[in-house]
Amino acid sequence: MGITLFNTLTQKKEHFLPQEDEVIRFYVCGPTVYDLIHIGNARVFVLFDALRRFLEWMGFRVVFVQNFTDVDDKILKRAQEEGKHPQEIAEYYIEQYWIDAGRLKVKKASFHPRATEHVPEIIALIRRLEEKGFTYAVEGDILFDVSRFPEYGKLSRKNLAELEEGARVEVRYKKRNPADFVLWKQAKPGEPFWESPWGKGRPGWHIECSAMAMKYLGETLDIHAGGVDLIFPHHENEIAQSEAASGRPFARFFLHNGYININQEKMSKSLGNILTVRSLCDTYPPEALRIALFSTHYRNPINIDPQLLDSAKNYTERIKNLLRALSFIERKIEEHPQRVGRDEGEEEGEIMKFKGLFIQALEDDFNTPQALAAFSEFVRYANIYLLPARGRWARQVLQAMREFLSMVEDILGIIPEGSWQEEEEAILHLVEERERARRVKDWSKADALREEVKKRGYLLEDTPLGTRWYRAEEEG
Ligand SMILES: [Zn+2]
The missing domain is CATH 3.40.50.620 (HUPs)
Structure with missing residues (x-):
């Protein structure tokens, strides 16, 4: 230790x-x-x-x-x-x-x-x-x-x-x-x-x-x-x-x-x-440049090429996806309190495990590639937990996810922020407007809003909980 x-x-x-x-x-x-x-x-x-x-x-x-x-x-x-x-x-x-x-x-x-x-x-x-x-x-x-x-x-x-x-x-x-x-x-x-x-x-x-x-x-x-x-x-x-x-x-x-x-x-x-x-x-977004630099152990030589930078950019897109999914579930459990569940599967413990691996990697001669790998595992795990099909979500698990994300930002500075967040809010606004239109069966307005979202590079998915969105290129 x-x-x-x-x-x-x-x-x-x-x-x-x-x-x-x-x-x-x-x-x-x-x-x-x-x-x-x-x-x-x-x-x-x-x-x-x-x-x-x-x-x-x-x-x-x-x-x-x-x-x-x-x-x-x-x-x-x-x-x-x-x-x-x-x-x-x-x-x-x-x-x-x-x-x-x-x-x-x-x-x-x-x-x-x-x-x-x-x-x-x-x-x-x-x-x-x-x-x-x-x-x-x-x-x-x-x-x-x-x-x-x-x-x-x-x-x-x-x-x-x-x-x-x-x-x-x-x-x-x-x-x-x-x-x-x-x-x-x-x-x-x-x-x-x-x-x-x-x-x-x-x-x-x-x-x-x-x-x-x-x-x-x-x-x-x-x-x-x-x-x-x-x-x-x-x-x-x-x-x-x-x-x-x-x-x-x-x-x-x-x-x-x-x-x-x-x-x-x-x-x-x-x-x-x-x-x-x-x-x-x-x-490239700054977070992607930081991820690219962290992807190799600091003592080793690093080769910067478009492949590395693009894969670092994909890594930031995966983080954005998680942030979207997390905000979506957080909003939905506020709207539908019956969706609040308890942490029965010890998910919080799992998140703590990823957090522990992240810190351990950094304690060991500041091994950032290993820390990124631990965080990446967490992202994969969290995305599964946040799937709408799950039905119920424990507040303390969502909270543990937020805390891990904010810790990773404090230390590595790789969580996307800035103009991206404004863009997300604009999309959320359009999605909510579309949901209202659908409730009053104004299908032509709903379709127009879907097109508007698409023009901005996002695709919509209607789930039993409501509408989620993705960057178009992540769908494939
Ligand atoms: Zn000097």
Whole structure:
């Protein structure tokens, strides 16, 4: 029992409890704001949003921090291309992030710090490293000397000798060790800069995460998460500089989600197959995109293709069907109290069983595909229970179904809502009008209403309890 998570630091599934009762300090590396977010970014944000929701559902208070990298070479390049100020680019793409993340039902973090608003903290952290002798200057830049941190490589399991032999990355100048990285970059003409003890410059990418994480969460985080591509060098460097400064472990758990492929190919600008959240949201409901991302275990690579997205969309249609059937029965037992039965077949117990399997799956290294499977079984079971032929329904069973649905929404955010509900109400209105017409034997009006419903893509089924409706394509 209890929660286990796979910790990249130990390469093991470990029992997870926060260092302080009830409070979880959780940091996720956020986007570099120079473009619209794509499905690969979305995988990180949606997954850890759901893990955070799950931990909250389990009763923890989660302090959740996700940063914006708003000063970076990519932003400067974009600004130059568009003839804009880098800050304008960053502001614009932060706005776009809110739109896309909102559409994906990603909850806002407790804090969304921006690098440019934390330069004093970043400078203070570099000063601490400097005082302890972990830094050196080359041509105006301040670098971290990895050879001074013996545990360097403990996350990615690389050793310095290996890195020495490896390809020389960016030979801008002579580093002491190839893995040494920039903490503070000297400003080039025309670049944004801040005053610092080392002259005009700007922070390196790695140091901003350490400074912001420690500011909002303290020196030791419970969970630090991001994509697998961040293990090296980003997270390795965050560990080195944070632990060198504080003398304490930087994060107890490092979680990493797997790569994303598009139609079995790596997603890249050069292949021209970048799938933005913006374009996906125009074709698929957000719940379907979340389901698609949850359909593979977070540590495994995921292949996004139309088949996966369509099957995720079907999954949402099945949920809608259940919601329709449930509302139908709930309405009908209010209209016909003689239809209220007792829970004689222990159906409530069955629903609790599905709920238990759902939670168990998530407790086991956040196994979302297994949780989706348990929920799917529940949907199948509930649909049978809600068939009009049954005749009687127990209120407590319907209530248990509602509670399970709302729990699944709280944690995974996959229950269809929004415009769909308005559409449903409009259909209900037409169906009720048709029922009235039928009662007074106004057949031509009833037929006209049936046609109207059909035009909106729904088919009607008259049952002894009244009229139910379906999406036309689900009938076959
Ligand atoms: Zn980071």
